Amino acid sequence: MSAECGVIAAGHPLTAEAGANVLREGGNAVDAAVAAMLTSFAAEQLLTGLGAGGYMLVAGAGEEPALLDFFVEAPSNRRSSGAKRAGEGDEGDENAAGEGPPPAELRAVDVSFGDAAQVFHIGPASCGVYGTPAGICAAMRRWGSMPLAELAAPAARLARDGVRLNAGQAYIAKILADLLTSTPECAGLWAPEGHVLQEGELLRNPELGDALLRLGEEGAEPFYRGEIAAKVCDWMRAHGAALCGENLAGYRAVEREPVRVRYRDREVLTNPPPSAGGTLLAYALALLDRGPAPPRLANVVAAMSAAQVQRTPEFVEGLSEIGFLERFLAKNLGSTTHISVLDANGRACSVTASNGEGSGVVVPGTGIHLNNVMGEQDLNPLGFHRHPAGRRMPSMMAPTVVLRDGQVELVLGSAGSNRIRSALLQTIVGVVDHGLDARAAVRAPRVHFEDDTLFAEPGIDLSELAGSGAAHDAPSGAGGQLPAMGGMPQEVVEFHELNLFFGGVQAVLRRDGAIDGAGDPRRGGVAARA
Numbered sequence: 001m002s003a004e005c006g007v008i009a010a011g012h013p014l015t016a017e018a019g020a021n022v023l024r025e026g027g028n029a030v031d032a033a034v035a036a037m038l039t040s041f042a043a044e045q046l047l048t049g050l051g052a053g054g055y056m057l058v059a060g061a062g063e064e065p066a067l068l069d070f071f072v073e074a075p076s077n078r079r080s081s082g083a084k085r086a087g088e089g090d091e092g093d094e095n096a097a098g099e100g101p102p103p104a105e106l107r108a109v110d111v112s113f114g115d116a117a118q119v120f121h122i123g124p125a126s127c128g129v130y131g132t133p134a135g136i137c138a139a140m141r142r143w144g145s146m147p148l149a150e151l152a153a154p155a156a157r158l159a160r161d162g163v164r165l166n167a168g169q170a171y172i173a174k175i176l177a178d179l180l181t182s183t184p185e186c187a188g189l190w191a192p193e194g195h196v197l198q199e200g201e202l203l204r205n206p207e208l209g210d211a212l213l214r215l216g217e218e219g220a221e222p223f224y225r226g227e228i229a230a231k232v233c234d235w236m237r238a239h240g241a242a243l244c245g246e247n248l249a250g251y252r253a254v255e256r257e258p259v260r261v262r263y264r265d266r267e268v269l270t271n272p273p274p275s276a277g278g279t280l281l282a283y284a285l286a287l288l289d290r291g292p293a294p295p296r297l298a299n300v301v302a303a304m305s306a307a308q309v310q311r312t313p314e315f316v317e318g319l320s321e322i323g324f325l326e327r328f329l330a331k332n333l334g335s336t337t338h339i340s341v342l343d344a345n346g347r348a349c350s351v352t353a354s355n356g357e358g359s360g361v362v363v364p365g366t367g368i369h370l371n372n373v374m375g376e377q378d379l380n381p382l383g384f385h386r387h388p389a390g391r392r393m394p395s396m397m398a399p400t401v402v403l404r405d406g407q408v409e410l411v412l413g414s415a416g417s418n419r420i421r422s423a424l425l426q427t428i429v430g431v432v433d434h435g436l437d438a439r440a441a442v443r444a445p446r447v448h449f450e451d452d453t454l455f456a457e458p459g460i461d462l463s464e465l466a467g468s469g470a471a472h473d474a475p476s477g478a479g480g481q482l483p484a485m486g487g488m489p490q491e492v493v494e495f496h497e498l499n500l501f502f503g504g505v506q507a508v509l510r511r512d513g514a515i516d517g518a519g520d521p522r523r524g525g526v527a528a529r530a
Contacts (some may be wrong), residue, residue: 005530006343007517009438009506010036011415014043014163016519016528018154019341022146023530029341029349030058030143031151032530034136036339037353038155038212041132043163045189045203046172047337047355047415050211050223051363051370053131054336054353055271056139057258057399060408061347065269068142070135070253071395072128072373074387075243104240106375106384109178111357118417121375121384122179124241126359128373128393129251133215133223135353138253143349152216159367160209162202168524170199172500182360186369189362208367224248228366235363243370250390263289263402264432266409270400270424277396280307281421285428294433297447297464301489304422304449336397337523338413342508342515348411350399376417396420402428409510410438415523416503422448423503431509438509438518438527446502454489457498465489498522 006029008019019036027035033056041049048054053072059065104125111118140148165173173180173196180190189205190196197203214222222228225248233245258269261282268285271278284303288295295303336354359372373393374384387393396418402410410431414423423446430441445459456462495501504523509516519525 004344006032006341007508007515007527007529008032008036008339008341009508009517009519009525009527010040010339011047011337011504011506011519011523011525012040012043012166012169013526013528014158015040015337015339016526019339020528020530022151023341023343025146027146028143028345029343029347030056030139031146032341032343033339033349033351034139034144034148035151035155036341037132037136037351038152039158040337040339040353041212042155042159042205042208044169044337045205045208045369046169046176046358048132048353049355049369050132050208050215050366051127051130051368052336052353052355053128053371053373053393053395054135054351055275055395055397055399056135056349056351057269057271057401058143059258059269059348059401059403060342061345063347065258065401066142067256067258067271067399068135068139068253069256069275069392070131070138071275071397072131072371072393073247073251074374074389074391074393075127075129075241075247076389101238101240104242107182109182111175120179120357120372122182122357122360122372123375124236124239124243124359124361126356126372126375127236127241127243127361127370129243129247130223130368130371131251131253132353133220134251134253136215137220138255142255147216148219149213149216152212156209156212156216158209159212160204160206162204164202165197165199166524167199168500170197173197176357179357179360183362185362185364186358186360189369205367207365211367224251228368231365232363232368232370235361239361247389254392261286263428264293265404266432267403268400268428269403271395271398274392274394275397276394277398277421278400280310281398281400281424283307283310284421284425288425288429295429297461300426300429301447301449301454301465303425304447305489307421308450336415336417338399338415338504338506340411340413340506340508340517342408342411342510346408346510348401348408348508350401350411350413352397352399352413352415354395354397354415398424400424400428402432407510410507411509412505412507414503414505414520416500418450419448419501419503422446423505427505427507437511438507438516441509442505442507442518442520442525443498445498448502449489452490454492455495455501456492457495457502462492
């Protein structure tokens with residue numbers, strides 16, 4: 001897919017087309033990414049939104065690369081009794097003496113991916129301080145060339161008029177049915193007729209449309225120190241949650257220097273600490289770079305294993321320390337939904353935003369479905385609510401750009417919680433080592449290694465592991481046993497088809513002067529050209 005104005009890859013056709021329209025109108029990659037983000041809030045409400053957080057990596061076009069961090073922050077590690085509302089003084093706080101509802105607790109829900117299952121935690125106690133409104137406004141101030149109100153208006157209309165669920169969104173709604181009916185407010189959006197919306201049915205959120213217009217016209221202020229923030233704080237306080245006005249008022253998007261790691265003859269840029277995913281991705285790539293190209297499956301699995309082993313309590317605690325990345329790489333080497341854009345000037349924008357799975361908490365009068373990041377076990381490996389207030393959560397999200405001879409070659413990122421780094425690792429290997437185009441690299445079957453278990457999609461030749469001392473003789477679809485050995489799995493779980501469990505990579509590739517884009521079929525992704 002070549003284009004004069006650029007290409008965008010995203011998780012929904014409406015999201016991708018919104019960005020492509022902006023590119024056609026003369027906007028740059030960041031304008032297009034922001035328009036796509038805003039549209040995704042209406043079209044992909046299960047994955048992202050105004051109550052979410054994320055990261056944006058911008059590189060190319062002669063600019064110094066930069067990573068904008070607007071991920072979720074930990075709220076106060078206590079219930080919100082005694083905490084101020086947004087914009088209020090010390091007087092009139094009925095909870096100052098500890099009165100009110102009991103502290104909120106996490107609620108566990110089981111989510112089945114068909115051949116694997118995962119437990120998520122939801123409810124008011126799972127909500128962290130959202131960052132997407134601040135991130136969008138910071139990105140437009142730093143790189144944008146179009147009015148934010150102009151980018152927000154189409155997304156607001158979409159939220160008000162409604163979006164018909166496609167097959168991908170309907171499948172996600174089905175597996176998250178318990179979450180979507182966990183509160184009356186969430187069920188009012190997702191099960192208005194008594195059943196969770198199905199493919200072809202209309203999802204409408206007029207209050208979200210109003211909020212998107214407010215963002216376009218007034219910026220982030222109402223969401224952190226104004227009327228919308230006050231509604232969020234009042235609702236959370238009434239339900240015993242920790243998120244309060246002080247948390248919101250103090251939130252800022254932060255610009256950081258990306259991680260840089262060599263891979264073959266390329267330079268890979270990705271998400272730095274306090275995010276965990278980019279650091280572990282860089283570490284795995286650096287390990288593979290020591291071996292021959294292309295790497296065998298056993299080498300890829302061993303690199304995944306080595307990265308997983310490094311995720312110790314010391315690693316998690318150290319992510320927030322100054323100089324951690326340099327110390328980690330020196331010691332060990334001797335280092336949701338996604339939108340990827342590449343414009344005609346060679347500027348790349350890679351942005352990943354996540355609502356977790358959503359908390360089930362939809363704040364009345366705002367249309368905002370708050371994140372459940374504080375209840376994500378993948379992001380809280382040392383236990384829940386152990387992060388001090390104001391600390392950015394150690395996300396697995398890793399928006400990434402690959403440079404060749406100083407120019408952007410590949411723009412990519414992924415959803416998929418702890419599977420993000422393995423999805424990105426294999427996509428980069430596919431492009432760089434195997435010479436695949438964007439579509440083939442994104443659609444190639446994947447593996448993921450975690451807790452001594454190898455998860456594999458159909459099409460993976462598991463016999464390659466036998467050459468490394470591992471044997472696999474289990475029938476398809478069964479959990480097979482592999483002899484324990486260094487870096488190799490002890491169990492294999494084979495999936496029957498490509499599955500969103502393995503992430504949702506959206507990628508744009510420039511090769512031989514042409515731009516090629518690909519959306520991940522695992523999550524209904526598409527690419528659109530301008």
